[in-house]
Amino acid sequence: MTDDRLNQCARLRENEIAEAVLGYLSANPDASDTLEGIAEWWIMRQRLRVEVAQLARTLERLAGEGIIERQGEPENPRYRLQRYNYDEQAWRRLLASYGFQNS
Numbered sequence: 539m540t541d542d543r544l545n546q547c548a549r550l551r552e553n554e555i556a557e558a559v560l561g562y563l564s565a566n567p568d569a570s571d572t573l574e575g576i577a578e579w580w581i582m583r584q585r586l587r588v589e590v591a592q593l594a595r596t597l598e599r600l601a602g603e604g605i606i607e608r609q610g611e612p613e614n615p616r617y618r619l620q621r622y623n624y625d626e627q628a629w630r631r632l633l634a635s636y637g638f639q640n641s
Contacts, residue, residue: 555596557636570618
């Protein structure tokens with residue numbers, strides 16, 4: 539498998555993880571947890587098994603996009619939905635872009 543193909547597969551997997559994180563946050567918008575807590579509780583609740591390293595990359599990407607934010611200690615941050623720029627319509631568009639139906 540080529541490096542491009544491997545990168546494409548990793549990106550698809552990260553999108554699946556992002557869908558699980560966003561699905562959990564959609565149902566639980568006040569939730570916050572550590573990297574390990576999200577992997578153990580949020581992801582499992584969405585019936586998705588995930589490697590912690592891949593979850594870390596996905597969380598960093600979502601944080602970089604301003605969708606979620608890191609809180610607390612840098613070595614063990616907690617992640618949550620970004621609230622300062624929360625816009626209901628933008629949130630619905632974001633969820634739709636990951637395949638979720640607007641509720």
